[in-house]
Amino acid sequence: MAKQAQHELTESPAQLEQFYREMLYIRRFEEKCNVAYRQGLVGGYMHVYIGMEATAVGWNDAIKVGYDYVITAYRDHAQPLIMGSDPVKVMAEIMGRKDGYSQGKGGSMHIYDVENGFFGGWGIVGGHTPLGAGLAFAAKYRKEDRVALCFLGDGASNAGVFFETLNMAALWDLPVIFIIENNEFAMGTRLEYHAADTELYKRGEPFGIKCERVDGMDVLQVRKDAQRIVDWVRENQKPYVVEIMNYRFAGHGAADNDRQLYRTKEEEEENEKRDPIARLEKILEERNVMNREKMEAIDEEISEKVEEIYEAAVASPHPDPSEVYDHVYCDMEPEKGH
Numbered sequence: 001m002a003k004q005a006q007h008e009l010t011e012s013p014a015q016l017e018q019f020y021r022e023m024l025y026i027r028r029f030e031e032k033c034n035v036a037y038r039q040g041l042v043g044g045y046m047h048v049y050i051g052m053e054a055t056a057v058g059w060n061d062a063i064k065v066g067y068d069y070v071i072t073a074y075r076d077h078a079q080p081l082i083m084g085s086d087p088v089k090v091m092a093e094i095m096g097r098k099d100g101y102s103q104g105k106g107g108s109m110h111i112y113d114v115e116n117g118f119f120g121g122w123g124i125v126g127g128h129t130p131l132g133a134g135l136a137f138a139a140k141y142r143k144e145d146r147v148a149l150c151f152l153g154d155g156a157s158n159a160g161v162f163f164e165t166l167n168m169a170a171l172w173d174l175p176v177i178f179i180i181e182n183n184e185f186a187m188g189t190r191l192e193y194h195a196a197d198t199e200l201y202k203r204g205e206p207f208g209i210k211c212e213r214v215d216g217m218d219v220l221q222v223r224k225d226a227q228r229i230v231d232w233v234r235e236n237q238k239p240y241v242v243e244i245m246n247y248r249f250a251g252h253g254a255a256d257n258d259r260q261l262y263r264t265k266e267e268e269e270e271n272e273k274r275d276p277i278a279r280l281e282k283i284l285e286e287r288n289v290m291n292r293e294k295m296e297a298i299d300e301e302i303s304e305k306v307e308e309i310y311e312a313a314v315a316s317p318h319p320d321p322s323e324v325y326d327h328v329y330c331d332m333e334p335e336k337g338h
């Protein structure tokens, strides 16, 4: 486990407040998604990011949002929320509504916002990793200095396609960063039961890819590591493998109500002490950046905003049944050079 870092605060108060707001926004948004799920407003699967917020927020701050590329698996609400996507379209998609990012036909696992550089939202474990390399390939081919962030889970790091992708990324010197989010579980399977080598950052070693393990629960440390790595990849035009240590506070998906089948309450409580939001609150208070009153006011403001998002998403209609076969195949004409 990465050591707890002692920080000299180099970030401005405004930046610190932004990190706090972003993490809290993701948390409150997803808590509301959980409520919507229990109300029967969400069809299919839904996986929340609760507990892992510092990872998305720290990395997002290190990239050029709207220029660099971001892709992830099905635990995909956090990134668009902080990349400038329309939160109503995110929640509407989760509820299968017409105004959602996939017009209500994709659901929680299929949020996309290409305009802001967010390329989904993928349900096949490990299946998006070649797409992450492909985004980096596109940038390199067009001689643009964009970097691609490809988030994947500890479970996904065992997928054969990921090893093939690492090979090609190294062979072609692609500016892609594979961020393996080690939240210690692949569904109900603990890391030790699914990975022969639990030091997942070493996945990059056989291919000569620079790799390291970092802390994912301390947003200030995440941001520092992310900035250093993003800058290196942009400058050197080579891939990187990062294993980021975080923890999934919730069940695998919203329907996973039996977490105690694979982990104990004591373990959960122990990990809750690593809560990235509580950790930042402590730093903000100790360094006199923000007092508890201000934090509560921010929380209230965010919670109200989330209520408004929920109301707007619920008000969106379901897609018309006549559209069920639309967008199954792409309508592009090959002779036009696509």
Ligand SMILES: Cc1ncc(C[n+]2csc(CCOP(=O)(O)OP(=O)(O)O)c2C)c(N)n1
Pocket: 075, 123, 124, 125, 126, 152, 153, 154, 155, 156, 157, 183, 185, 186, 187, 248, 252
């Ligand atoms: C190819 C494939 N195999 C199995 C599944 C079923 N499945 C969905 S999520 C998951 C676990 C993945 O865990 P991890 O990569 O650690 O991501 P996390 O859920 O922790 O974010 C599995 C096995 C799938 N979606 N795709």
Ligand SMILES: [Mg+2]
Pocket: 153, 154, 155, 181, 182, 183, 184, 185, 186, 187
């Ligand atoms: Mg996992």
